[in-house]
Amino acid sequence: MAHAKEAEIFNRDESKVNWHDKALWFVRNKRDKAGSNVKGWEELRNLASAIKANVLSNLDNYLVQFEENAKKNGVHVHWAANAEEHNKIVHSILSKHKVEKVVKSKSMLTEECHLNPYLEANGIEVVDTDLGERIVQLAKEPPSHIVLPAIHKTKEEVDVLFQEHLNTKPSNGDPQYLTSEARKHLREKFLKADAAITGVNFAVADTGGVVVCTNEGNADMGTHLAKVHIACMGMEKIIPQEKHLGVFLRLLARSATGQLITTYSSHFNKPAPGTEMHIVIVDNGRTKQLSRDDFRASLHCIRCGACMNTCPIYRRSGGHSYKTTIPGPIGSILSPGIDLKKNSSLPFASTLCGSCSDVCPVKINIHEQLYQWRQIITKEVKQPVVKKSVLKITGRVLANSKMYGFMGKSARFMLKHMPRFMIYSKLNAWGKARELPKVKDGNFDEWYKKRQKNE
Numbered sequence: 001m002a003h004a005k006e007a008e009i010f011n012r013d014e015s016k017v018n019w020h021d022k023a024l025w026f027v028r029n030k031r032d033k034a035g036s037n038v039k040g041w042e043e044l045r046n047l048a049s050a051i052k053a054n055v056l057s058n059l060d061n062y063l064v065q066f067e068e069n070a071k072k073n074g075v076h077v078h079w080a081a082n083a084e085e086h087n088k089i090v091h092s093i094l095s096k097h098k099v100e101k102v103v104k105s106k107s108m109l110t111e112e113c114h115l116n117p118y119l120e121a122n123g124i125e126v127v128d129t130d131l132g133e134r135i136v137q138l139a140k141e142p143p144s145h146i147v148l149p150a151i152h153k154t155k156e157e158v159d160v161l162f163q164e165h166l167n168t169k170p171s172n173g174d175p176q177y178l179t180s181e182a183r184k185h186l187r188e189k190f191l192k193a194d195a196a197i198t199g200v201n202f203a204v205a206d207t208g209g210v211v212v213c214t215n216e217g218n219a220d221m222g223t224h225l226a227k228v229h230i231a232c233m234g235m236e237k238i239i240p241q242e243k244h245l246g247v248f249l250r251l252l253a254r255s256a257t258g259q260l261i262t263t264y265s266s267h268f269n270k271p272a273p274g275t276e277m278h279i280v281i282v283d284n285g286r287t288k289q290l291s292r293d294d295f296r297a298s299l300h301c302i303r304c305g306a307c308m309n310t311c312p313i314y315r316r317s318g319g320h321s322y323k324t325t326i327p328g329p330i331g332s333i334l335s336p337g338i339d340l341k342k343n344s345s346l347p348f349a350s351t352l353c354g355s356c357s358d359v360c361p362v363k364i365n366i367h368e369q370l371y372q373w374r375q376i377i378t379k380e381v382k383q384p385v386v387k388k389s390v391l392k393i394t395g396r397v398l399a400n401s402k403m404y405g406f407m408g409k410s411a412r413f414m415l416k417h418m419p420r421f422m423i424y425s426k427l428n429a430w431g432k433a434r435e436l437p438k439v440k441d442g443n444f445d446e447w448y449k450k451r452q453k454n455e
Contacts, residue, residue: 002345004053004186007317020152021315024077027148030258030310031359038250048247052300055238056290062205062238063281069208073270078276083113086282088198088221089137090230091122093278097228099124099194103186105212105219106130106145107199107301109232109282115197126197127189129218131182132320138165142318146326147256147305152318186218196222198268200233201302202248206241209269212281213252213262220266231268235286235300248302251361255304274345289337294372300362307356313349322346329356333369336377344381347373375379408443415439 011017032371055062067077080086086109087117087189096103102119104110104126116137128137132149135160136142138161143149154175155173162178166185171177188238197221202211209232212219223229240246245265249306253259267284271277282302290296308314319327324335332346350356397403416439424431 002350003317003321004345005322005324005384006321006347007313010318010321011316015074016154017316017318019154020318023151024309024315027257027305028359031255031306031309034254034258038254043253044247045361045363048251048302048361049300051239051244051247052362053297055240056236056296059238062240063235066203066205066208067281069206070279071208074277075209076210076276078278078280080280080282080284082284083282086113086232086284087115087118089280090232091109091119091124093228093230094119094195095126097195097276099228101125101127101189101193102195102197103129103189103193103218103222103226104133104197105125105199105214106133106149107197107232108143108325109199109234111143112284113282115231115232120178127193129189129216129222130187130214131199131216134182135161138162140403142320143327144327145305145308146303152320173347176374179281181216193222193226195228195230196226197230197232198223200231200237201252202239202241203233203237203246203279204240204245205238207269209242209267209289211245211249212266212268213224213249213264214266215257215263216262220264223266223268226271227274228276228278229268229271230280232280232282235281235283236301240441252302252304255306255359255361285403289334295333295337295369297364297411298330298366298369300364301330301334302362304361306359306361310355310359312351312353312355317349322349329366329370330364333366333373336373340377341381344377347371347377371372391403405443405445412439412441412443 040043041298070077072433078089080089096169100123102124104116106128110116116128119126126366128134130149132151133143133149135153135158136144139153140290144152153161155175155178158178159168159171160172163170166181168178168181196219198212200210201213203209204211210233212231239245249261249265253262268277286299289299303326305328307330308319311329314328322328322331322335324346326334332343332349335343335346350367350370352367352371357364357368360366397407415436423436428436430436
């Protein structure tokens with residue numbers, strides 16, 4: 001279904017929609033406060049954007065440099081052209097070590113590649129150890145947000161979920177109790193795991209090391225206890241030098257959750273004695289996006305989720321309504337590049353207010369790229385007859401001032417004098433959930449001409 005239809009499902013529970021909206025706006029406000037306390041915040045954003053632009057312009061060189069340095073550190077480096085290759089590589093590593101149990105920290109790339117179901121189909125137990133990720137895994141749902149994967153669930157819903165899967169006692173959604181029980185449950189998984197899989201927030205070309213940012217320490221717990229560590233990264237995660245981490249780490253947490261920095265910013269440069277470390281570098285459509293001049297800047301994204309927290313559409317439609325791994329504004333740019341027809345409704349799930357671009361820490365022109373996709377989609381994807389007809393008529397009206405004036409007068413007259421049941425009919429989609437504003441006499445043009453005469 002199109003995004004609008006999926007959003008209708010989410011909007012059936014009005015109280016939950018309001019709660020979801022307020023929760024994300026609260027995080028957006030924290031972002032603003034955290035950013036305003038940094039001297040030169042805008043310069044940091046400009047610098048981060050420039051570094052990312054440099055990386056994309058020299059991506060081949062930086063990737064080769066990163067591979068060379070990682071191999072010098074004793075790390076095994078693998079290359080995957082797509083999701084299928086990525087999954088096969090990870091499975092081959094696990095099979096070699098006869099791994100039966102895996103603990104995984106948050107990784108949107110592995111979600112993108114559908115790694116969990118692939119490994120499970122091959123007899124390997126995969127446990128997501130980020131609390132939010134574990135919640136949605138138990139619920140058999142995908143994450144609805146890239147930083148706050150279970151933001152769509154209330155603590156009472158989590159309480160019921162834990163009772164069902166972890167045999168906890170009813171607690172009326174007590175966060176402290178639920179977190180404590182989750183910790184007990186996950187600790188056993190850490191101790192019994194044969195391998196650990198992590199994502200990669202930043203890969204440093206001049207050291208060959210990777211950085212993983214978490215607030216729960218779950219990535220560290222998994223990698224330090226297991227004999228095998230597999231880090232999965234999109235090829236755009238490269239930064240040139242270690243000193244550049246000072247720019248991105250200051251931006252990432254503040255933009256994501258309003259924190260000064262993530263609780264754990266863990267550096268993995270080489271395997272510990274007696275262990276193995278593997279890095280899987282994945283394309284999966286990234287070079288194709290890189291080749292699109294209008295959309296290549298979308299690869300600057302550092303997955304902070306700020307654009308989602310501020311987006312009025314995302315906040316009131318929920319992440320699952322996008323039916324993509326990366327929802328929200330940035331996902332609505334990335335997804336059409338993967339499958340234009342399937343994701344053709346997503347660029348229209350936006351007011352084009354520009355708030356997403358305003359909060360993006362790496363200054364991606366998100367709303368402009370959404371507008372660009374709209375132009376492409378209306379040409380290349382067949383549009384509904386009703387929509388095409390309405391827009392064609394609207395275009396003619398807006399292009400003719402006399403016709404526009406006549407239509408305006410007619411609409412004002414009908415809104416004032418027609419019976420309510422005729423105005424709030426099936427034809428009025430806006431009126432399904434909103435009261436139309438009261439109509440005044442005249443319009444701006446008439447008011448302005450009258451004012452000019454009086455002067």
